[in-house]
């Protein structure tokens with residue numbers, strides 16, 4: 338092992354230990370005090386290294402403007418401490434996507450593309466130090482106790498992790514080491530061709546988007562796959578109750594979730610199955626969407642980054658808070674669900690026609706779930722006052738459309754909104770590398786204000 342690799346491994350181990358055993362707060366005030374210290378240092382010593390913040394004396398996070406993907410991409414060089422421009426880094430990212438070889442870096446820096454429709458794709462920069470820390474933190478937060486000996490005992494077989502993703506990244510291969518046998522499964526190649534390799538790999542840990550876990554569970558239930566992972570993590574998509582159930586019955590373990598985006602490692606499920614925000618490593622302000630403070634969009638500040646500045650960055654996700662604190666005792670905010678992206682919320686006018694009211698993804702999902710197995714797949718796209726509903730029914734398609742129309746109208750009546758003009762069609766599967774998005778707001782109804 339070269340000195341550099343050994344140093345990298347040490348860094349991962351140090352963050353692992355720090356994150357797992359030191360950063361355990363039993364009181365919210367302790368966590369906030371730790372965050373405040375980290376933020377002070379970040380604002381004073383780190384942030385001014387990026388062109389956009391140079392020469393500014395910043396002491397208060399709240400005094401900084403909000404940013405999002407568009408802000409970041411609009412002033413790319415200004416937001417990183419290396420002064421790298423989009424023109425310099427984009428060819429590397431595009432080349433990696435095209436060749437499916439995700440190893441090239443720019444010096445020490447890994448360039449990643451966020452998934453997203455072309456046109457609003459984000460570009461993210463991570464240094465090797467940040468990568469190594471990330472690997473340590475991710476394992477610290479997500480690895481269950483029973484797998485720890487596999488990681489730490491040199492004479493036992495290395496821990497086998499299978500990772501299904503749209504695109505690999507140096508970020509993920511950083512996990513690979515003498516103690517971790519890391520396998521990347523390229524989703525653009527499809528699920529079916531991967532089964533033989535997965536079977537031979539026999540992973541202890543399986544990480545994949547929810548729809549892929551579902552597909553693997555179905556392959557296992559059909560007897561075409563016999564892996565026995567003891568830990569299963571869902572990433573990148575909303576994990577629906579039915580997916581979780583299919584995984585549990587196929588593999589005998591309930592899937593946990595990692596809430597990871599290009600913007601950072603945002604959350605993880607604890608041993609009680611509750612999703613917690615990763616507030617030991619990120620400052621997360623809630624931007625409340627409703628007066629009752631049940632849902633918010635997270636505004637994140639990553640005080641541990643040194644290369645690209647993610648400061649008061651508004652994510653497009655809608656999170657629903659848990660009603661009670663988690664019994665595990667962690668003080669990091671508990672989330673009942675990642676409901677989806679902000680544009681998964683559909684909008685309809687109230688009865689007087691004065692304002693638009695939100696129909697949240699989980700409310701719609703619950704209504705549709707009541708149709709049970711009769712409804713195998715669905716998606717709803719809203720354009721103005723019209724909803725296009727595409728579905729795949731277990732038996733008669735027309736009957737299913739009628740039943741679904743009735744329950745959507747009943748839901749509208751219950752919520753006090755005017756029902757949309759409904760159009761029905763046949764559901765078509767998306768390519769395997771596409772993210773599942775059942776609900777999509779393509780165009781808001783015109784002329785009315787939105788009231789959450």
Ligand SMILES: [Zn+2]
Pocket residue numbers: 607608609610611613663664665666667
């Ligand atoms: Zn918990």
